[in-house]
Amino acid sequence: GAAMQFSNTPSEPTLIALNVAMMDAYEHANARFQENLLAQTPVILALFSSSGGRMLLYTPGAEPLEAACVPAVYEHFKAVGHSPVGVYEIVASALASRDYDWRQPLADYADVCRAALEGLYRLDLPDSDIALLRKILGHNVSFAARCLVEDTVDRAGLRRFGRSIAPDLALTVDKAADIQVRHWMHVLSAWRRELGPDWAHTYAASNTLYVTRRNNILFSVLAQFMGEEAIGDRLLLFETPQFTTTSEMMLSGLARVLSDRQLGENFFGCYYLTDSEVLGGAARAAISRESERRGIKTVLPSLAPVRTHEWPWQTEPGDPVCPRTLADAVACQPRFVYKTVTPATDCAR
Template identity: 45%
Template structure:
């Protein structure tokens, strides 16, 4: 149907965009709304023809990428690490075998995060109304959330959580409810009340963060140790990739776990951290990204003699020189990071130490 529509449109374009006044005058009335004379200069046509090469390249690349991906998966094991609200997903692809998805992180991880997020969400709910007693728009959503909070507290003892962790989460939920009751009774949200609430919850939340991290890391370390044993000698040709958005790049949990098994020599070579536009992505999108990275390396080696050239912005080096020249012309101090060689094994996120807290523990 789509192909047929395109043919009709193309035919109409040829019919209505060509010919002189005689043709336009001979058209029936029902063609009038879409008829008209088009004009194109030789330069317009030439520019369009050249730009079409780049547009067509993407279609050709897509066709080739499907073959490249099959070839890669036929020769190399691949481990994908994907972010999820359940503590992530790890998927192992082995040549000649169906993909293996690892067991999920124990559900206590999700319970710890859910309780912690409930507290953080309260700050989002009340934020627009702090020190604004005349606006009561927050009351309905807070009352509804309070009901959910109470249900979670009432059923907490039945959750699969060890006793001391449960006590901590009970305290968090009770503090949440007390804060909401105080605001609802007062009909206002003074900043002093919100600030006191934040300080009271901080040490309890820090414990939840630590326990969730320990649960997640222990689980994935066990999975990775088992997979590395299974792969044996094939481990040295295994590729790995995990995804991240901007806020999760630093101290990325899944990538950091993968790195413990791949080792420093695999960083940015066989183990990649791929930025995505949302927290979650799909295995197919990750495989597509990984395939493109690997395929582009061969192209870089073919044309420029550097296997890792295409891991970098191709125009970046020349653009750097252009920026230096342009800032000099404008009397601006050039501000650029140091040059990094192609094929660098450097950790793919911020690594320069400096003053200031770097962990929650540092904030105490």
């Protein structure tokens, strides 16, 4: 590799330059660790994507293998399931600002939904699925047309629009999830057979945005094949600030975690110590002292060992009044029946 360049210019305080030099050494070592990791150990990356995810298998001495995509029908259910959100956002924007001219955007979006309706006949799906998708798209068009004919929007109407179609949206979610899960289960079954004994020391990492961290699909599917004992050990979940990330960033993050574990073992005799922020323990004590000094209640999580095979998200019941799933939320809501408009007014602007 390239020689390390330690930064220590006269303009930098000596102690700050010390930390800069340490980071130079750290980054070079992490890059070498990643090379060695991929040369010796299989790695699976499960990356979030709008098309149901991506999975890549890295095996020593071979080019990365990317699994086939989730079948396109997944995206059909997802797209139609998402479509009422477009109507909602346009109308909600109009309700939030009197200056927003919502009529043309809503008319244009209704045209997109009509075009999708006309394209449903080309899908190779059972009649019941076509009927489901047609109902949701027709609901969008009908509500938009009503708003345009009456030349008004209101919060009560928007609420009725959403609640009346909610059970059908939940059904599209169920169908999309079934397609996605069956696909990735098939991929991982094949990879496990292919790796044979090497599966027992394969590492895997998935990424998650804030809203996908709980019950993360790709991570949960991986856990079925790697076992609970791999969670937090060989199976890791990385939080990311965007829906998608690169395989390069994920590999670097995985290498960093595993390399730091060896660092923790070397200095403190604990292989998993650096899986948690090392400074956090001292800061926790400082927070307690400062909170007590200021007369405010200390709010901190309970202490737990740094090594755990628990799921990396909340598993306690929490608020018993709140729904736990989309199905729970739908079951608790009152039903609304939204009448469709006549074909004559359906295309009104």
